[in-house]
Amino acid sequence: MAIKSSATARADSADFRTIIANKLPLMDVRAPIEFEKGAFGQSINHPLMNNDERAEVGLCYKNKGQAAAITLGNALVCGQSKASRLAHWQNFAQENPQGYLYCFRGGLRSQTVQGWLKESGVNYPLITGGYKALRQFLLNELEQLALHPLTILAGNTGSGKTPFLAHCANSLDLEGAAGHRGSSFGGFVTAQANQINFENKLAEQYIQGKFSLAQRLVLEDEGRLIGSVHLPESLRQAMTLAPVVVIEESLDYRLEQIYQEYIIKMTAQYQLAYGEEQGFIAFSEYLAQGLFKVRKRLGTERYGQLKQIQSMALSQQQKGQLAYHLDWLKPLLSEYYDPMYQYQLGLKADRVVFQGNNAQCLAFIEDK
Structure with missing residues (x-):
């Protein structure tokens, strides 16, 4: 043949x-x-x-x-x-x-x-x-990516930035390429991409978008690290100079988003991968490790309190009552994620060009 x-x-x-x-x-x-x-x-x-x-x-x-x-x-x-x-x-x-x-x-x-x-x-x-x-061709493409005009999409945890990007034809999903959502609970069931594969995936995503060099690209606001991988330095530098659009949604809206993301979806994914019993054990460890990672910022006493509430919520989940997780997710948002986000947003306040809910931000970006 x-x-x-x-x-x-x-x-x-x-x-x-x-x-x-x-x-x-x-x-x-x-x-x-x-x-x-x-x-x-x-x-x-x-x-x-x-x-x-x-x-x-x-x-x-x-x-x-x-x-x-x-x-x-x-x-x-x-x-x-x-x-x-x-x-x-x-x-x-x-x-x-x-x-x-x-x-x-x-x-x-x-x-x-x-x-x-x-x-x-x-x-x-x-x-x-x-x-x-x-591989060298892909690395060269990442340098080209950093030359595009960029818009950075920011917003409190749970504001829906990742789904938002899916509605933007001129966006790139950094967290998708990294295989990590960037937070202490950001891992998935499958192992995160290593640095080389992260760079390869990001470059592939960029090439497959077939963008013209003059086209403005929308990227989610990220620090240097996304889980265990780091952004290419040229891209990170370009992102620190780009205008920022901020999604603003209510605490209740955001709480529902992370409840769905961290509890409902992750339970299903772990049990699909490991079976119902072992999957629930692995899911429980995932939640415990996520909370442990932020213990220093929460403080020893508050960490202990939320850990106890989380353990009780897991016990209730085994009885079919998942909503108890809201009792530790809500203070996690208001006491840890939100203050951290407000501090970080303050550092880039002079670059903020628009603030609004998901629909308003999407309309603003599409208009530009």
Whole structure:
């Protein structure tokens, strides 16, 4: 089966934007450990070598040179292991005829996979420069992102900033790329993206938006850190100079939002992931850890009080009474999040250009 002609055996930097913008499938033939450290949203890992084989070949390359390493690699990946891996590559190529393959630098591993595929009758293109070149392209795009005119969307916790962004055609979701909502309760059931994958996801989101450089982009107000990852410095600097739009909603409105977000949705997600019993245990630990993270700002005595109320609410939840969580969420908003937000907003008061509820802020941004 001929998937691609030899004339299209490579994709270089001129093709990278098309590949990312259109989410063309990518087959990553690096070892799983490399894939876990950093990959792309549309990539799937079908390695040439597993982690142990890669380490063995790498040590051989270091001690005996390239020729010996190639010989060892061919000895390690042969027979049934080669046939099994080749079948995965063939299936990927068959199912994704518009895709590409890559290794770290577009060198021996991707060329080996491409060669073995060709011997089996499949012509499939590779990425020139491999993961490293495509990763550098994304980093360059993040620098471009920082050059856009920006509007920063601020607002108290629970004011609905993330849903708001979903209604803005010219917005980017920093927290979505980070896999974290930015607060002490901001984690999800799945682990947060590492720094490399956060940067990759943000750049991919930016490219897929297909924005013109003159277009104003709307970003949620964030500090340097979103969970355990940090904003690119050029973007962070640009955000500190941008005008600010502030969503203002009532305490009751915001309380309902975080109740839905932290209690209803997170309970469902943990139980979906771990089952009803273990999921509830994991959910309870998530809430306890979130409150523990803000104990210093609450003060020892107040933290102890809210911890006790939270524990009682969890007990009531097991009986089907979830509303008891409002008894600790409400003071958490009014005594911790709101004062912290007011202080932070005061630091950027001279940049505030509009304040209003969700509908008013959306109308203002769309008008601009």
